[in-house]
Every structure is written in C-alpha cells, then in structure tokens.
Amino acid sequence: MKRPLDIVILGLSLSSSWGNGHATTYRALLRALDAAGHKVTFLERDVPWYASNRDLAAPDFCDLVFYTDPYELVSKHAHRLFGADAVVIGSYVPDGVEVIDVVADLGPKRLCFYDIDTPVTLAKLERGDEEFLARRQVAAFDIYFSFSGGRTLDRLRDEFAARRPVPLYCAVDLDAYRDTGAATEWDLGYLGTFSPDRQPALERLLIEPARRLPDMRFVVAGPSYPDDIDWPANVQRIEHLPPGKHAEFYSRQRFTLNVTRADMVAAGWSPSVRLFEAAACRTPLVSDWWEGIESFFPAGEAVIIAQNSADVVTALTRLGEEQRKALADCAYRRVAAAHSSAARARTFVEAIESVAARTGLATRRSERRLPV
Secondary structure (H helix, E strand, O other): OOOOOEEEEEEOOOOOOOOOOHHHHHHHHHHHHHHOOOEEEEEEEOOHHHHOOOOOOOOOOOEEEEEOOHHHHHHHHHHHHHHOOEEEEEOOOOOHHHHHHHHHHOOOOOEEEEEOOHHHHHHHHHOOOOOOOOHHHHHHOOEEEEOOOOHHHHHHHHOOOOOOEEEOOOOEOOOOOOOOOOOOOEEEEEEOOOOOOOHHHHHHHHHHHHHHOOOOOEEEEOOOOOOOOOOOOOEEEEOOOOHHHHHHHHHOEEEEEEOOOHHHHHHOOOOOHHHHHHHHOOOOEEEOOOOOHHHHOOEOOOEEEOOOHHHHHHHHHHOOHHHHHHHHHHHHHHHHHHOEHHHHHHHHHHHHHOOOOOOOHHHHHHHHOOOO
C-alpha cells in the first residue's frame, strides 16, 4: 500500500440491514478497508424506517455520520467531501440525483459510483426512470464500480458512457461468517427480502419441494412477504434475521438456496452475497442458473444448479453426506481464495489509486465554492 487513503462513502445504509442487502456489503468492505489501515467515513441519510431498525448504530471500523437532506450534506460535510482521497456514492441513496450533483460540484479529488444493483439500475435508466441516478451523470464518475461483470461492463462503457467500469462484486467477511458447528435444523433454507420477481423461483425451488417432501424441514428468513402466500406447514418463517445471526442460520441448514432477481439473471455475472456467505459457513449451495455462475462456483463441484422442483427434490433426497461435504468444501475454498472482503478491498483500493487525483485550477475553483 502506498499510503492510507481517506475515503468517504455515501450509501443507502450501514446502520440497518432491515429490508436491504446493502448494509452487509458495506460492512464487509469497510471492515476490510479499516483492517488495511484506510480511513473511511460513511454518510447515511437519517430515515425513520432504518432509524427504528438499527442493528449497527456505532461501528468500530469507520466513522458513521447521519445527515437529513442534500443541503445539510453540503453545508456540514463539504470540507470532508472535498478533502477525501475519494468520494464514493452508492446506488439507491435517497435523492441520489441531487446528491450526486451537489457532491460533483464540490470537485472531489476522485468521484466514484458503487452500484450494488447494476442490472436493476441499467433497466431503470433504459425506461427513463432516474430514481437515484440520472443517465447524464454516469459519465461524471472517475470509476463506476459494478456489482455485475461480463457484458454489463461493456454496456456501461458503450451505451452509458461510463469512463471506467470496474467489477466490484459482493464479498464475505471470513471472520464473521464461518461454520458455527450448530446442529442441523433445516434441510433447505433461504435468506432474502421478498421480491416479486424472485418469488416464482422461490415457489418453484423451495415451496413446491416442501410440499413434495412433507417430512423434511424448510425455512425462509426475510421481511415483506405478503400475507397471502400459502406456506406449507413444514416451512418455518423468520421475519427478520440480523447479520449477526446469519452464520448460525446457514450452519443449521443441510443446503441453502439462492434465487436471483430477474434483472440479475438477464445480465449474468451477478453473484448474490448469500452465495459467498453460505459457502464461508460450509453450507452446500443450491442455486438457479445465470450466465457466469460457473466462473464463481462450478456446477456439480461447488453448487447444485436447480432449474425446477424435481432438481431440488433430487438434491435433498439422493446426495449422500460425502457428496454434500465435497460440495461445501469446494465452494469454501473458492470463496476464501477470491471472494473475501479483504480481497475485494484490495481491488477497490487499487482501482482508486490508479486514477490521478484532481489538482490545480479545477481544485482551487471548487475550493472557493465550499460553505464556510
């Protein structure tokens, strides 16, 4: 490392994992950056739905600062934003378009975007939906960190004028996610917030197998599921599971299920963090298919690819303990080698260091705009 970096991140949430997958992604990355000696400030919009469900209000690996609106962001934190080596704005930040504009106008040394929802973002932009990012803003970022790789990077460059798209997949904190040794309680489990476009796959790959295997035990953890879902009697529901309980949850499953949002399937090369987390806990993986999955987890070696209910039933009833353990061991080795939060932090820092910081006249002009 050349020298420690001073990084400011504006993200959806770090303090609360309620109903979002961003918090665990940021926590893993920021812990690794802190362990590597970098200074990180996380600026989070103070909103009531996260304020009432905070499971990490005072992290010890970064400075967590709340703000109320874009005006306060600039009036109170302009010098912090201007002085940082890099400012990173995440996807789904409230009033994101305005936030990006006011931060860009300050002239930070490096301005980056971290898109934790890349296929969803691009689909929204194609529809003219600029909820948190305007199409015109994509070219303003020195680096566009993307949760998706493969052809999505070409699309970012060729269709959306991104200067430098860089894949920055989700990752897992190997200190926080490990096999706890807990006794097996469920044959198959799933962890994820309700999403209408994921629900058909959940029906096909968990709910229907549960109906066919009434003597086996299943579990679905996550909020916002509608009351009209017909859960079989052998499917346990957990409304919310904070990250501190994820490792125990995975460790109590014979297999864990991954299902992918439609936009992610269409884009390919978009691994979910639940794959990495479960693999770190040495829980065998069952997943729907999407292009690129075998570059992360080879089918039949590190993951069972399930296209339909029968594939899941076969895995649960015919795979012996030796095969199950071999799957889990292979997935664990791949995650430990390439998808830890430490590895992802190195990619993040190397990308930032490869971009020259803004200096000279542009910096002096920006400095004159800072609130006093």
